Amino acid sequence: MTIDSDSFRSVLGRFASGITVVTTVDASGRDVGMTVSAFSSVSLHPPLVQVCIDKAASMYAALMTAERFGINILSSEQESLSRRFAAVDSQHRFEGVGYARGESGVVLLTDALAHIECRRQAHFDAGDHTLFIGEVERATAGDGRPMLYYRGGYAQLER
Numbered sequence: 001m002t003i004d005s006d007s008f009r010s011v012l013g014r015f016a017s018g019i020t021v022v023t024t025v026d027a028s029g030r031d032v033g034m035t036v037s038a039f040s041s042v043s044l045h046p047p048l049v050q051v052c053i054d055k056a057a058s059m060y061a062a063l064m065t066a067e068r069f070g071i072n073i074l075s076s077e078q079e080s081l082s083r084r085f086a087a088v089d090s091q092h093r094f095e096g097v098g099y100a101r102g103e104s105g106v107v108l109l110t111d112a113l114a115h116i117e118c119r120r121q122a123h124f125d126a127g128d129h130t131l132f133i134g135e136v137e138r139a140t141a142g143d144g145r146p147m148l149y150y151r152g153g154y155a156q157l158e159r
């Protein structure tokens with residue numbers, strides 16, 4: 001049995017997630033980034049995380065070649081960044097956005113709830129997406145509340 005795309009989306013939308021912006025530097029030295037909700041922890045020892053990226057995404061080639069990438073976990077105040085990094089032309093996504101650069105050289109967005117810097121450890125073909133596994137080299141957590149995504153819309157924690 002196969003499931004049609006609308007039903008599949010509708011079922012998966014019942015899984016509430018946080019939102020991240022994944023960043024890296026492409027082969028020409030340009031910053032690239034995109035909004036990603038398909039992020040999860042993988043392993044504690046060693047510390048591994050994963051992101052699942054559409055092969056059609058403009059930063060896909062950069063993730064395949066860059067040794068390192070960053071993951072910015074967005075706070076409840078950063079819905080506009082989530083929208084921006086999913087919709088604004090990829091050439092202009094960082095314009096007017098506050099950020100610092102991590103030791104690995106990747107962009108770390110100002111006021112994100114947490115920052116993770118990874119070394120790409122492996123990647124696995126997964127249908128129209130690729131799973132990128134990152135070994136966590138540095139990570140910092142801030143205070144605040146997370147931005148959530150549920151059933152195709154932005155949501156907030158009520159606790």
Ligand SMILES: Cc1cc2nc3c(=O)[nH]c(=O)nc-3n(C[C@H](O)[C@H](O)[C@H](O)COP(=O)(O)O)c2cc1C
Nearest residue numbers: 034035036037038052053054057058059085086090
């Ligand atoms: C809330 C949200 C979550 C998203 N999660 C993912 C994801 O996990 N993986 C993915 O490949 N794209 C995801 N996207 C879509 C990408 O952000 C978007 O397709 C990407 O920025 C494409 O733009 P580009 O190819 O012009 O760079 C998400 C978009 C939004 C708004």
